[in-house]
Amino acid sequence: MSDDGQIIRQFKAGQKEEAFNQIVKNYGERLYWHIRRIVIVHEDADDLLQETFVKAWGALDRFRGDSGLYTWLYRIATNEVITFLNRKKIDTTAALSTEPELMAARLKADRNFDGDKLQRLLQEAIASLPPKQRVVFCERYYNETPYEDISKAMGTSTGALKASYHHAYNKVLEYVKARIDIDY
Amino acid sequence: MTEIFKNGMYKSDDILQNEELRKAPMTVPEGYFDTLGERVMQRVATSGKQQHGTVRFTPRKWWPAAAAACLAAIVAASLLLWTPLQPDATADADDEILDAIPEYLDLSAESIAEYASEEEAEDISQDAIIEYLAYNGLGSAYLYEQLADAE
Numbered sequence: 247m248s249d250d251g252q253i254i255r256q257f258k259a260g261q262k263e264e265a266f267n268q269i270v271k272n273y274g275e276r277l278y279w280h281i282r283r284i285v286i287v288h289e290d291a292d293d294l295l296q297e298t299f300v301k302a303w304g305a306l307d308r309f310r311g312d313s314g315l316y317t318w319l320y321r322i323a324t325n326e327v328i329t330f331l332n333r334k335k336i337d338t339t340a341a342l343s344t345e346p347e348l349m350a351a352r353l354k355a356d357r358n359f360d361g362d363k364l365q366r367l368l369q370e371a372i373a374s375l376p377p378k379q380r381v382v383f384c385e386r387y388y389n390e391t392p393y394e395d396i397s398k399a400m401g402t403s404t405g406a407l408k409a410s411y412h413h414a415y416n417k418v419l420e421y422v423k424a425r426i427d428i429d430y
Numbered sequence: 431m432t433e434i435f436k437n438g439m440y441k442s443d444d445i446l447q448n449e450e451l452r453k454a455p456m457t458v459p460e461g462y463f464d465t466l467g468e469r470v471m472q473r474v475a476t477s478g479k480q481q482h483g484t485v486r487f488t489p490r491k492w493w494p495a496a497a498a499a500c501l502a503a504i505v506a507a508s509l510l511l512w513t514p515l516q517p518d519a520t521a522d523a524d525d526e527i528l529d530a531i532p533e534y535l536d537l538s539a540e541s542i543a544e545y546a547s548e549e550e551a552e553d554i555s556q557d558a559i560i561e562y563l564a565y566n567g568l569g570s571a572y573l574y575e576q577l578a579d580a581e
Contacts, residue, residue, distance in 0.1 A: 263471060270467040278463070283454055292462075299470045300477045361455030368451055388452055405558025419446050426445070 250315040257306055266303060273316055274299075277323050283384045284327050286349065286369050288358040294330055298323040313398065321399045324381055331377035346421075349373035364426065371421035375414050382407055383414040 253272075257265035277298060282291035301322050309318060335345070349370050353359050361369070375383055381400065385391040393404040400407070445451070 266474075267467045267471070270470050274466045274470075275463050278458075278466075282456055286456070288456070288458060295466075296470055296473045300474055303474045358457045358459065359455060360457060364445070365451065365455050368446075369454075387446070388454060403558060409558050415446065419444065422445055 251311070254306065254309060254311070254315065262303075266299075266306070269302070269315070269319075270299060273319055276316070277319055280320060280385075280389075281323055281327055283388050284372075284380055285330065286359075286373065287352055287356060290330070294323070294326045298326050301326070317395075317398060324399050327381060328377045331380065335377070345373040346370040364422070367422045367425055368418070371418040374421060375417065379410050379414045382410045383418065386411045387415070 253265045253268050274295065278291060278295050281294050281298070282288065285291050285294065298319065302319055305322075309315070313321075350366065353361075353366050353369060359366075359369075372380060372383065378400065382396060385396050386393075393407050396407055397404050
């Protein structure tokens with residue numbers, strides 16, 4: 247993997263495409279999974295990942311290196327995800343369906359999801375969480391990302407994030423437990 | 431089937447601790463990452479954002495933003511002192527968060543410790559909870575009032 251500083255210098259020196267292709271190669275897959283675990287559906291994750299890189303392309307000239315390059319990209323991706331989920335919430339309200347109901351329908355038809363019923367229940371439960379809480383839950387539950395790192399991306403204190411995670415955990419657990427017997 | 435049962439009983443009451451569940455069963459189309467770079471550059475080309483970015487994380491001149499923030503804080507403090515709390519304090523908050531306020535405010539170190547280490551639970555103070563709810567669009571003054579009413 248090339249040095250981030252070298253890639254950024256190359257980008258700012260005008261070799262933008264070559265440098266940016268290296269960034270996508272270095273961090274694309276990691277960012278993808280960060281996004282995918284939160285939004286769940288591949289097509290949404292793909293769209294948000296590409297949008298993240300489009301925004302990064304536009305802002306990279308002004309990147310000062312106050313944080314690492316991946317942390318910076320992660321922050322852009324997280325903001326894109328939260329904006330997307332907030333927009334989706336408005337659409338869900340208009341459709342008079344709940345997020346878990348819509349997610350259940352999508353997962354049944356999704357070729358890129360091969361989980362069993364318990365896994366589907368977990369994803370439905372995650373879909374029921376408010377956007378910011380969803381991000382925190384996924385980061386801690388799946389990746390065990392340190393609270394300090396999540397704090398840098400979301401701009402809130404670690405104490406507040408811990409409160410959010412533990413509340414989300416309780417909600418997800420109760421959602422799954424309440425429905426698990428129905429599916430058996 | 432994810433193995434959480436034994437003889438019809440949950441092996442553990444906390445289903446989420448099952449390690450198999452933490453492996454999200456998601457796949458990607460074959461070759462997706464191999465062609466990602468190409469698709470990103472196509473999107474960059476069509477987005478019209480090659481010259482001008484829209485994201486600014488570190489403003490070059492911080493003092494106008496800081497001055498505006500100070501003025502906003504002074505105005506907000508004045509309004510809080512002179513006007514009664516209105517439902518506007520919740521206007522920007524997510525409905526889920528609004529519904530969950532009582533649960534959040536009731537979060538105790540004991541309940542959090544069920545799923546967290548003692549060390550983690552110690553850091554979750556009432557102020558941290560208030561801060562998180564404020565981050566989600568609720569006025570912190572409104573929240574402290576809710577706390578006082580609950581006591």
